[in-house]
Amino acid sequence: MMCGLSDSEKTMKVYIETLGCQMNRLDSELVTGQLLGAGYEIVEDLDTADVFLINTCSVRQQAENKVYSRLGREAGSDRRRIVGVLGCMAQRRGSGLLKRYPFVDIICGPGQLHALGEMIRRAADGEQTVACDPDRKDGRAAFEGNSSIDSLDHDRDTAVGSPAQAYVRVMRGCDKFCTYCIVPFVRGPEISRSPDAIYEEVKQLANAGRSEITLLGQTVNSYRYSAGDRAVGFSDLLERLSGVPGVRRLRFVTSYPTDFGDDILHAMRDLPNVCRYIHCPPQSGSDRILKTMNRKYTRTQYDSFIDRAYEIMPDVTIAGDFIVGFPSEEEVDHEASADLIRRSRFKNSFIFKYSARAGTVGAKTLEDNVPFEVKRRRNRELLAVQAEVSLEHFQSFVGREVELLVEGPSPLADKPINVSDDPNRLQMLGRTSGDHITVFQGPVSLAGQYVTARITDATAFTLFAELVE
Numbered sequence: 001m002m003c004g005l006s007d008s009e010k011t012m013k014v015y016i017e018t019l020g021c022q023m024n025r026l027d028s029e030l031v032t033g034q035l036l037g038a039g040y041e042i043v044e045d046l047d048t049a050d051v052f053l054i055n056t057c058s059v060r061q062q063a064e065n066k067v068y069s070r071l072g073r074e075a076g077s078d079r080r081r082i083v084g085v086l087g088c089m090a091q092r093r094g095s096g097l098l099k100r101y102p103f104v105d106i107i108c109g110p111g112q113l114h115a116l117g118e119m120i121r122r123a124a125d126g127e128q129t130v131a132c133d134p135d136r137k138d139g140r141a142a143f144e145g146n147s148s149i150d151s152l153d154h155d156r157d158t159a160v161g162s163p164a165q166a167y168v169r170v171m172r173g174c175d176k177f178c179t180y181c182i183v184p185f186v187r188g189p190e191i192s193r194s195p196d197a198i199y200e201e202v203k204q205l206a207n208a209g210r211s212e213i214t215l216l217g218q219t220v221n222s223y224r225y226s227a228g229d230r231a232v233g234f235s236d237l238l239e240r241l242s243g244v245p246g247v248r249r250l251r252f253v254t255s256y257p258t259d260f261g262d263d264i265l266h267a268m269r270d271l272p273n274v275c276r277y278i279h280c281p282p283q284s285g286s287d288r289i290l291k292t293m294n295r296k297y298t299r300t301q302y303d304s305f306i307d308r309a310y311e312i313m314p315d316v317t318i319a320g321d322f323i324v325g326f327p328s329e330e331e332v333d334h335e336a337s338a339d340l341i342r343r344s345r346f347k348n349s350f351i352f353k354y355s356a357r358a359g360t361v362g363a364k365t366l367e368d369n370v371p372f373e374v375k376r377r378r379n380r381e382l383l384a385v386q387a388e389v390s391l392e393h394f395q396s397f398v399g400r401e402v403e404l405l406v407e408g409p410s411p412l413a414d415k416p417i418n419v420s421d422d423p424n425r426l427q428m429l430g431r432t433s434g435d436h437i438t439v440f441q442g443p444v445s446l447a448g449q450y451v452t453a454r455i456t457d458a459t460a461f462t463l464f465a466e467l468v469e
């Protein structure tokens, strides 16, 4: 869309909407800092914006449908402004999106976000930009030669984001090629960032008051950086980052089972500020389905990883993810997944119904042959099993004292909690180091601080607590 702006682009108001995973939230935060640094203003109200950026997700069809609906609404809007589609869907669809939405000014894949300010400037001059990474088949070298790998993270504005928490990317892309997943095609090959650059970023964030750092990677524990004869693995990285002054909690997501060596488990046990929390999706409990998914482990290997984790850290909290109704999944496979949840004692699991994603190996080679009704039933059943296991897990905390990082007033209330008229005693939300959402009454001034709380009650999703003086 041609923009009717006559003011300098430095006064432009930008609205950013973010869909999808933590990686996208981090990208949006980095883009926000970059645009603020370039003189743009970030606004919370789309109606006042000169630029509408939507940072997209391609993992599920539902997420893409949301983008189509937002663009459809934009097409019908009277307001003429610059529109940019960013992220995984921009990378996946490329200029194909322009056929359906010719008014879109910017198509920008995740690897090109560092140049977004310039793309907006060009859009203000009426120029359309399509900027995506090379096709995956062009190989790793094309991506490594791409100077953008580190630059968005490197120029980070540490003032942007929540007061106490920050995400830090340690690697990009994925080389695992699970048959259902689009990520290796839209985020490219697995490339680890230099440990020095990561250390420097964490140090700056800690200096800016961020005491909880979450390291991000599609398979974060596969991190491996080599330079000459020097190789740094994930446990080395944890050890180094745990020494950054001011880092009180160090987390990481998401992990891949076969890359979880004992060295990482020992580092988690021995480094006091590394949270004893593991999110390591099994996706299925059945060997046959794991093989069809191209997950590179067996059920026995996954079980043995869980056993090692509990043996080394009896108090570790583990979360999983599952896909139900994967092509050819039978009742016996579904039962195996339910059994895996019970055996692994997951705190929680994200459970999704399979849907074929265009561009994946699964969409090309596997027949989506489990009826929707069966998927829906299995989804409900697995959620019910997980809820039972979660309730037991959460209730085991009742009577214990925990440390919470207070995030702010609670936006959720799955169980009513008395809130007095005193504005200093709001229902607040905090998180344990094991990632348990906890609500308690307290003053809003606690946001961003650590408190000790005693757990008084629990549901399958939430702990309820009172502050310990």
Ligand code: SF4
Binding pocket: 174, 175, 176, 177, 178, 181, 182, 183, 184, 218, 219, 256
């Ligand atoms: S490990 Fe599998 S599911 Fe995870 S990002 Fe890579 S391909 Fe996708």
